Amino acid sequence: MEYLRRSLLKTAALALSAGLAPLSQAQSANATGPIRLALIEGLSGPFANAGEAVYRNILWAVERVNARGGVKLPGGARLLQLDRYDSKGQNEEALSALRSAIDDGCRVVLQGNSSATAAVLLDAIQKNNDRDPSRRVLFLNYSAVDPALTNERCSYWHFRFDAHADMRMAALMEVIREDRAVKSVYLIGQDYSFGQAVLKEARRQLAEQRPDVHIVGDELHPLGRVKDFAPYAVKIKASGAQAVITGNWGNDLTLLIKAAREVGYDGRFFTYYGNALGAPAAIGDAGVGRVVAVADWLPNVPGAQSEAFYQSFRQRFPKPADDYVHMRMQLMIEALAQALEKAGSTEAGAVASKLEGSTVSLSGQSGTMRASDHQFQQGLTVGVMDKQGSPGVRFDVEGSGYGFKVIRQIPASKAEMATSCRMVRP
Structure with missing residues (x-):
């Protein structure tokens, strides 16, 4: 009581x-x-x-x-x-x-x-x-x-x-489809059901919407057990990938992005959760214009x-x-x-x-x-990392000095996907 x-x-x-x-x-x-x-x-x-x-x-x-x-x-x-x-x-x-x-x-x-x-x-x-x-x-x-x-x-x-993961991937693909500078991507994720689903859907949607993009890397890593992502970052850089697609979250994302920065990788990151939990601070200036995140909402969504x-x-x-x-x-x-x-x-x-x-x-x-x-x-929002104070970035993330500028808002009607559910009710 x-x-x-x-x-x-x-x-x-x-x-x-x-x-x-x-x-x-x-x-x-x-x-x-x-x-x-x-x-x-x-x-x-x-x-x-x-x-x-x-x-x-x-x-x-x-x-x-x-x-x-x-x-x-x-x-x-x-x-x-x-x-x-x-x-x-x-x-x-x-x-x-x-x-x-x-x-x-x-x-x-x-x-x-x-x-x-x-x-x-x-x-x-x-x-x-x-x-x-x-x-x-x-x-x-x-x-x-x-x-x-x-x-x-x-x-x-x-x-x-x-x-769900496929809906989020479709939202990211709205941006990837128009980013003709991206010709090759590296897929990396956590080795469990979600991480596997993200990479599977990335392959499917790339083949459907950007068949010209080459997948130059495709791998899974243990969930929550990797302390040093440098070997992964070295492989990403060596692959020549112009972008990384990942569903990583928590420390698995922060450490991956930090390692990529330290080895000098300068490609884009298309992420599910790159907008917080230490990721913006970890990548710093190297993420400006390069780290893209999808969410149901972002702090810089316009409107009172x-x-x-x-x-x-x-x-x-x-x-x-x-x-x-x-x-x-x-x-x-x-x-x-x-x-x-x-x-x-x-x-x-x-x-x-x-x-x-x-x-x-x-x-x-x-x-x-x-x-x-x-x-x-619900609607989905895609943002790209930029410095606080830049146009569209009034609010930063976690005091890092970096926030996410909204570049795409996808209404619920467009974000919706069909289901194979056969609901059994009591």
């Missing part, structure tokens, strides 16, 4: 600052207590920085819901409570965390940093929900983008709020609403190194709150029925959860 007491105090303060009336004791301290959300993520180990970035984003989203009074249910308003479960970046630890979360009363699981982990959690949640209907769990996925998770492995209990959204996040987390903000995670928690209220219940099946097909908006951004496969449909 100590968490609830602290959360209520923070909620009241946030509500007052926002001009909202604080919750009464009768509204907030109802018999059923807070709605517990389990964040199962690598909060220690090689990708702890990525896990902590997720935590800050979701915490902010939870605080925003609580500041306006929490989730309105028939029995009274209930706050959201975010519980941390450290998977240490290991699948077995994630499964153990899932068991603990369910035993602790969590009925919503949040995870995303690893498609391999998402797959094992999805299987375990499906089995749990089939075996024990009284303790059914929802799985909200914010970053695990292996296309299979909403195609052949789709589940009624799983909802993905990030664009977008700017206010980013500024409010920076007010909440003023430390420059903590400014990696994800719009999709905010939309995810807003969609969950909306579905809870429409269901009038916290029961997973009832909430799932309201979450699929739902539309949610925030700060000028919006998306719809496609009912057929539970893949969120």
Whole structure:
């Protein structure tokens, strides 16, 4: 209850600052207590920085819901409570965390940093929900983008709020298709389901849209275990590739880009996650005009609403190194709150029925959860790295002095892809 007491105090303060009336004791301290959300993520180990970035984003989203009074249910308003479960970046630890979360009363699981982990959690949640209907769990996925998770492995209990790998590749290909200076590329990725999916789709889309481009390198490396990427960087430079395509994230991306800079590689990087988590600072001036990233949203997206959204996040987390903000995670928690209220219940099946097909908006951004496969449909943004203060780059990343200028905005209608999902509903 100590968490609830602290959360209520923070909620009241946030509500007052926002001009909202604080919750009464009768509204907030109802018999059923807070709605517990389990964040199962690598909060220690090689990708702890990525896990902590997720935590800050979701915490902010939870605080925003609580500041306006929490989730309105028939029995009274209930706050959201975010519980941390450290998977240490290991699948077995994630499964153990899932068991603990369910035993602790969590009925919503949040995870995303690893498609391999998402797959094992999805299987375990499906089995749990089939075996024990009284303790059914929802799985909200914010970053695990292996296309299979909403195609052949789709589940009624799983909802993905990030664009999957093929959608992201198509967005990058919008830029590559027009960049006629690129005649050869090097493909490199992490050796697990997501990294493999990225390279497979890169080969397919290049053959379809840029058959003139030669693939001069194509390799996978161990996930989270390479400490020195110099040998890879040397091979990339020696190949003569004018560009690199990679889905690497976390330290695997930062170390790769840093090694490329140190060996003097001057080609372009087309990335899924090159816009933060240390990558811009690692590459420095060598990345200006060369590092391209795709995201659901970027801080320099034009518009007053977008700017206010980013500024409010920076007010909440003023430390420059903590400014990696994800719009999709905010939309995810807003969609969950909306579905809870429409269901009038916290029961997973009832909430799932309201979450699929739902539309949610925030700060000028919006998306719809496609009912057929539970893949969120939203616009995508492609940006290129430049110095802060350059045209289109008001905001930098993590205090690095470098930010991303928006060069392409792709509407949801164009980013959408067909699905092979055959949804089985309870």
